[in-house]
Structure formats: structure tokens, C-alpha cells
Amino acid sequence: xxxxTQSQPEMSVQEAETVTLSCTYDTSESDYYLxxxxxxxxxQMILVIRQExxxxxxxxxxxxxxxxxxxxxSFSLKISDSQLGDAAMYFCAYHYGGSQGxxxxxxxxxxxxxx
Amino acid sequence: NAGVTQTxxxxxLKTGQSMTLQCAQDMNHEYxxxxxxxxxxxxxxxxxxxxxxITDQGEVPNGYNVSRSTTEDFPLRLLSAAPSxxxxxxxxxxxxxxxxxxxxxxxxxxLTVV
Numbered sequence: 001x002x003x004x005t006q007s008q009p010e011m012s013v014q015e016a017e018t019v020t021l022s023c024t025y026d027t028s029e030s031d032y033y034l035x036x037x038x039x040x041x042x043x044q045m046i047l048v049i050r051q052e053x054x055x056x057x058x059x060x061x062x063x064x065x066x067x068x069x070x071x072x073x074s075f076s077l078k079i080s081d082s083q084l085g086d087a088a089m090y091f092c093a094y095h096y097g098g099s100q101g102x103x104x105x106x107x108x109x110x111x112x113x114x115x
Numbered sequence: 116n117a118g119v120t121q122t123x124x125x126x127x128l129k130t131g132q133s134m135t136l137q138c139a140q141d142m143n144h145e146y147x148x149x150x151x152x153x154x155x156x157x158x159x160x161x162x163x164x165x166x167x168x169i170t171d172q173g174e175v176p177n178g179y180n181v182s183r184s185t186t187e188d189f190p191l192r193l194l195s196a197a198p199s200x201x202x203x204x205x206x207x208x209x210x211x212x213x214x215x216x217x218x219x220x221x222x223x224x225x226l227t228v229v
Contacts, residue, residue, distance in 0.1 A: 004157075006157075009155070035217055042222075043203065043222060043223045043225075044220065044222055044223075045205065045207075045220035047217040047218075050216065050217055091157060091158065102148065102160055102163060102173065103148075103158075103160070103207075103218065104160075105150075105157035105158040105159070106157050107155055107156060107157040108155075108157050
């Protein structure tokens, strides 16, 4: 069975600094997708970044980038120039089963940003 | 464009009561799903649907029923609420051939069963 593990329940970063959130997953599939979702106190789930497993190039979205290590089954999220608005729960998620599969979530990492 | 709309946003139930959590989307998405979020557990899939008339169970389906009579609506029914069902519930949707691009989530329903 596929699993997603986030080993850091809580992380803290100073404003304007860089922080990396860790995620590992377990799968025997070759075709899958990985996501990072942000959940601020408003409870809304916001897609931050997406990675296709067959692409070696790491995805980037402005200040957010990933380090995708397929052989190690690792998918970490780097947030550069951290801002107060980045404070939130971050969930790593794995999508399997082609276009009609389902998302499996990790347990989340709570990120605090200190001014 | 309202996206995914969940109602109610908050609900308190007594043990044994029944209720329906509503989910509606206006994006013509074929795929819809229900998740529950518990502290320290992430989001876990309850039920999902790949189109009108088609539903299937997820990881934690016990105590919940679903039906999908239209593309737009995917209600989640609690037949006899239990304190273990206290949670935040999320509905999500996507196009069936683009689910790998990520889902659109509703804003959640916080349910407390006393």
C-alpha cells in the first residue's frame, strides 16, 4: 500500500530565511504525481506545487521549489524568503492510479514564521 | 464561479442523530471525493465518485453513505453519528482526466458529535 510520511510535525523559520519541509513516500508504481498543499488557519486547502514522477526536473513556483529524488522516494519542499503569510499546515500528497486515482496525504507539518 | 461549496460550515450533533453534509461544484467535474481531517492524521479518504451514479469506498468508509445522482452534487450522510466522527470534513473535485493536476477543495465542515 502506498504511504506518505512527513517526519517533522512542526517547523519554525525566521522571516526572510529559507526552510525545507521533508516528505517521503512508498510506492511500487511508476506513474504517479506528488503535491504539496498549504492549509492556513482559514482551513482552505491550497495547492502549492505539483511534480510529475516521470519528469526529472524539479518543479518551482516562485518562492516554492521541490527536491524530488525518485530513487530515494523523497519529495521535499523548500520555501525561500519566508513570509509571515507562509505560516500554515503543509501536507505532502501522492496521487496514484493514473488520471482517476486518489490522493494519499501525509500527516502534515505545521510551519511557524517568526518576525 | 463558486468552485466547491460545502454546507454547513459548522455543526454539532448528538450521538445517534443523522445528518447530511452537502457538497456542490459548478465546474462540471466528474470526480468528487470526501475526506476527513483529524489532528495528527492528515486527510483520509472516505468515499469518492468518478461520475454520476458511480461511487466507491475509500480508506475510512464505515459509518458514512454517499450517492451521486447528479454531476454537481455529492452529499455525505452520517446515519447514526458517533463521537469518533468528530472531525473536519472536506469535499474535493476535479476533471476525471485531470485529477493528477490536483483537486479543488471546499472550505470544510467542522462536525462535533457530543
